[in-house]
Amino acid sequence: MPELPDVECFRCYLASTALHKTIRRVEVTDTRVLDGSADKDLRETLEGARLHRPWRQGKWLFARVAGDGHLAMHFGMTGRLEYFRADGIPRHARVLLWLQGGWCLAYVCPRMFGRVVPVKDVEGFLAERRVGPDAMEVDREEFSRQFGSRRGAVKGTFMNQSVVAGLGNIYADETLFQAGVHPKAQPSRLSDKRMGRLYSVMRRVLRTAIQRGADARDMPRSWLIHSRDVGGECPRCGGRVRRVSIAQRSTYYCPNCQR
DNA sequence: TTTCATGTTCAGCA
């Protein structure tokens, strides 16, 4: 699940649960999510400290650790946060932050594509991983400049986190559908008008998804997200949705509505 | 049993 709207919801979840509470103990049940860093580093950064000011860039969630840098989390394909009491440790919890009163914030990640990393130099961290401007923060000029120089399929450009960070397979398809742009269109050849439309539609799609809790079932009926099936119906024209593979991912679109 | 899955990264090649 975790694309920008999901991670934004995790940010709010963190803010309403584990924020400002002293972390008594850090438990790592599988070190593979630490991305090569030692669990000792994570413990030293977090134990006895508190999390403040959670923020997000693209699909990365950060929280300030008082006095000593940040905690960075990426949720891969299946990650999430869960706040619970000691008796209900969720399955696939990989990192547990034990707080006061038997409460715990768990980083849960069944497929282990996600990462939990202590970070001192956030700027350097983002640069090293080539995380571009956040899709909700980037302005129209920067967006056009980034896309205007790209020659590959626009779907691939949206998936490229160094261009604009936050969209994954689902919301890239949704944005292209609602903007009426074919996923294989070349960004550098889009008219200024269509580029502007792509930008505003992207923002509207993400904003709406965040407001609705990033749950696909709660998205407007007019969205393509409900038709991600072979043989699915286009919510606009009723035609048949087509699936192609672009950038190694299943891409759904309506050949009638997207040109 | 096989295929597919919402993410990232890397090597190899055009």
Place this chain on the structure above:
DNA sequence: GTGCTGAACATGAA
């Protein structure tokens, strides 16, 4: 430098 393909990673669901 850009960008595509395929592979790899790990696990669960259909």
